[in-house]
Amino acid sequence: MPQASYEYAVGRISQLSTKMLDAAKLRRIFEAGSVQESLALLLETGYGGSLTPEQIASEEIDYVIREQLQISRKVVWEVTPAPELTSLFLLEVDGHNLKTLLKARLLGVEAPDVLIEGGSFPLDQLKECVASANYDALPEAYRKTMNKIEAELARGVDSLKLSAEIDGAMFRHIKSVLDKKNDHSFVRDYFSLQADFQNARSVVRARLLNWDVDKLRLMLLEGGEIDFNVFLEGMNIPMEQLGAQFNRGKNGKLISQSVEEYVATGNASVLKRKMETALMNVLRSVKWDMFSLGPIIGYLMGREAEAKALRVIFGAKRGGFEYELPELYA
Amino acid sequence: MITLGTALAFAGAAVAAGFAGVGSAVGVGIAGQAGAGVVSEDPDKFGNVLVLQALPGTQGIYGLLIAFIIVLNLGVIDGNVKDLTTFQGMALFCAGLPMAIGGLMSGIYQGKVAASGIYLCAKRPEETGKGIILAAMVETYAVLSLLISFIMVNGVKL
Incomplete structure (x- = not known):
């Protein structure tokens, strides 16, 4: 049973962070003979543990990366003693989901493949909110913004504005949480x-x-x-x-x-x-700072950066060009 | 009828055992939570983690030792509790304080260092020895507290 203490959480995170990929490991993955060999090297580092051989064989690298990222988010969510602050770092996932759901609704299509689990708000809740255009279940900053967007949609769709307004809501929500907690x-x-x-x-x-x-x-x-x-x-x-x-x-x-x-x-x-x-x-x-949220958030954001780096590396490998790594935590 | 001096001596024994015990309990608790986190991901590290978790437990034993010597000198064990003067009692109370305070604080801080050692063991198992040494450094001050309390208790002539 997970315990809500920094000692326990950082203990788990310390062990898990040994599996994170640093620049040298990523280089080895890039330098493997083929994409299949790169994928095999990646799987050796612990990626794809919960996937079936068929899913792995499909060589959908993004599937493998997304799976690992979701596991990492789940672990962090499970162990963090400060869920309210931790959730702020997952709001980008919610922002992505809200934008996707809204755009999908406007286009009259389903968008299950590009939706991401592991945000601050349950995905089903977001789906329901967007489908019914009722955002009462969301925090105030989001609720006001989404209601405003819904009103504006009647006049026309500006996807850049829509995206900016959701990003703005995210930062307003963050500010209100931090101010409330006097953090x-x-x-x-x-x-x-x-x-x-x-x-x-x-x-x-x-x-x-x-x-x-x-x-x-x-x-x-x-x-x-x-x-x-x-x-x-x-x-x-x-x-x-x-x-x-x-x-x-x-x-x-x-x-x-x-x-x-x-x-x-x-x-x-x-x-x-x-x-x-x-x-x-x-x-x-x-x-x-072993008895604080620092190492926990570091692990979460480090995994996010690692996922970004892997996408860059596999893209570069398939395209046959040299890559530039994004900033890593490990 | 127990005299004020005897009561103060009992209080000295109680704070030595009690506070040092609390220090150990907190310290072992901190290290134990850290250890549980590491072991939940890698059960093979249980052996190393256990050594580090046990380190802050010694303060409680030192406190018990001082308390035991005090009550032994008081004659509690053989059933003839001595009547101490107020100054004798005060002296024994003061003798228990170094172990009480030193044990409380060093136990807590040793627990924190042991927890950090456990994190070190998680990341670099081959460096566990260094984690143990770092945690053992805090022990020095618990031993110094034990030493001064021991000398003081033995210095009180009853």
């Missing part, structure tokens, strides 16, 4: 950094795609340290000054450097990579 741990640091970084990325994207300020405002996420006005003003200043514009608050220096690097290189993926590294560094900073 000032790494969890707040993580989401505040993510919000600030995403907002900076939105400004860059808005300038590249010539969006107006209203469209940018819709994309901005709550919970960061940098005021929304700083990002909105970023639309009207020379590109060379954009980095300095964001150099405010605890996260400012890092974001400023990343934007300056983007301006110098013109490579927009720099911002995403820098954000992933910075977020992983927040988790690494609490990796050894």
Whole structure:
């Protein structure tokens, strides 16, 4: 019977994290002779344990990866002594499911294959909410946003706006939970950094795609340290000054450097990579806080990063090109 | 009729055994939960985990030892409880305090270090010995507490 204590949870996680894949193991998987051999190497590391030989033989690598990710999410959900804070890290899964269900409903199709188990809200509950257009079972931030989206759908469908509004609801919900719990741990640091970084990325994207300020405002996420006005003003200043514009608050220096690097290189993926590294560094900073949520969330997000890396590796292997690994936790 | 001094001596024995026992119970509990987590994923590590879990248990034994010496000196075992002066009782009470406080705190902290050693054992089983050494370092202070309590108890002439 699992016990809700950090000691027990971190004990299980410490043992499970020995099976995580580091860059060297991923390299070996990539360098195997064929995709089948890569898959065999992956299965040796513990992946695919609950799959049937037929499912594995189908070589649907994404199936194997998704299965492992769901097991990891389930274990974390089972052992965490702080479910409310842990659930915040699973909201992206719910966001994906909500967007998918809503789009599927609008298109009049079923979307079971792309839905993901293991989010903060039960998948069946989300299905029911979207099917009935009744979101009373969801937290306030989501409920208000989804009701607003439903009202807007009567006038037309803007998938970018829909997606941005659901992301916005996620960050509003996170902020309300953290404020209610008066949490000032790494969890707040993580989401505040993510919000600030995403907002900076939105400004860059808005300038590249010539969006107006209203469209940018819709994309901005709550919970960061940098005021929304700083990002909105970023639309009207020379590109060379954009980095300095964001150099405010605890996260400012890092974001400023990343934007300056983007301006110098013109490579927009720099911002995403820098954000992933910075977020992983927040988790690494609490990796050894043995009686806290740090190692538990580190394992969860590490598995998510590992799944992303495996998709990149198998894609590169099938395509016959060299890969660039996303930031890993292990 | 028991004198105030005798009662204070009993209190000294009680705090030595009680507080050190609590320290051990908490410490063993912390390490035990960590151990249960590791063993639930890899039952083969039970042996290593057990050694680390047992380490914080010694404070309780030290506390019991001091308490036993105090009650032995009081004559409780042979049924002739001595009447102590208030100062004699106070001296025995104070003699039990180092073991009580040292045992309580070192037991809890040793439990935390032992739990960390268990996590180390989970990640690198070949380094379990180092985890045991790290946890054993905390033991030093429980032994020092035992030593000073022992000397003080023996220093009280009844």
